[in-house]
Amino acid sequence: MTSVAQDSDVHITYEDQQKINRFARCNARHGDTKEELKLKENDLQNLQDAEDEMMIALDSDEKVPFMVGEVFIMKSQDESQEAINAQREALQEEISNLNGRAGELQDTMTQLKGDLYAKFGNNINLEPEED
Known part of the structure; x- marks a missing residue:
């Protein structure tokens, strides 16, 4: 993932x-x-x-x-619907927080x-490896 070519004369x-x-x-952390x-x-x-199945069945x-x-x-x-809605709101908040964190990390x-590319150019590889 992160490597600097050893044969370069660029000082780290x-x-x-x-x-x-x-x-x-x-x-x-981003991953x-x-x-x-x-x-x-x-x-x-x-x-x-689960909500859809509950409504149908x-x-x-x-x-x-x-x-x-x-x-x-x-x-x-009705109680189940309320509980599902509460869980949905909590999950949506967590997802929003995770998206914000991912954006900060990406920035x-x-x-x-x-x-790093400005200093090392092609001598460093910061791109993710392809699986």
Whole structure:
């Protein structure tokens, strides 16, 4: 991911190494944030699917099992709807925060990338590896 060609005569200062290390840390955090974002978006979709299934399958006075932690409790459809809405709002807030964090990390990486490429040119590779 982050490498500087060894055969160049470009001197790497302590400050340059700090920038390279900071870029690597930001890149790792950015990847972790993106993974967590995918999980939260998947959870949000699962809530939507559960809500849709509940609306289709049940009468309004029928109780449904609702998972709280590791146990299921019986709730009315209205209570379940309220709980789903509360979970949805919490997930949307978490997703918004994660998107903000990912944007901040991306901005930092873009700045560091510009600084490092300006000094090292093609002697440094800061591009993500293709899987």
